[in-house]
Structures are given as C-alpha cells and as structure tokens.
Amino acid sequence: MQYTIDHGKFAAEFDFNDLEEPDEDGHGRREHVLRARFGNKQVVYPPLSLRELTLEPPA
Structure with a gap:
C-alpha cells in the first residue's frame, strides 16, 4: 500500500506487483x-x- 496526504486529502494505492525482493530489508x-x-x-x-x-523501555 502506498499512501499520501496532501493538503488534507488522503489517497491510497494498492500495488501487488513484485516490488519486494526476498532478500530486501x-x-x-x-x-x-x-x-x-x-x-x-x-x-x-x-x-x-x-x-x-x-x-527507553516502555513504562
């Protein structure tokens, strides 16, 4: 999912292409x-x- 907030407007895109490489951190x-x-x-x-x-550790 890629999203932007620009001048108070929210836009989201879902991309299921092979963008992520298996060895990518x-x-x-x-x-x-x-x-x-x-x-x-x-x-x-x-x-x-x-x-x-x-x-810091959580309180």
Whole structure:
C-alpha cells in the first residue's frame, strides 16, 4: 500500500506487483518505494532529536 496526504486529502494505492525482493530489508524496501513514487528526486529527512535517538523501555 502506498499512501499520501496532501493538503488534507488522503489517497491510497494498492500495488501487488513484485516490488519486494526476498532478500530486501525494510530500508531497501523504503528506498525502492521512494524511487517508484518520486524517481531520482532527492529525499531530505529532518534531523532526529536526541529524544528520538534514545531508546527507553516502555513504562
């Protein structure tokens, strides 16, 4: 499933083609889907905060 939220509108597409390779991990899958959706455009992620980098057990 690929979905976008753009200007308050939600759109979803279901693609059952063989996009996922058997030896592909989550990161590889994400890159594959990003390239299918946006081509070779640069993807810039916001920096993670220290809180997001710190793993804590659930309370």
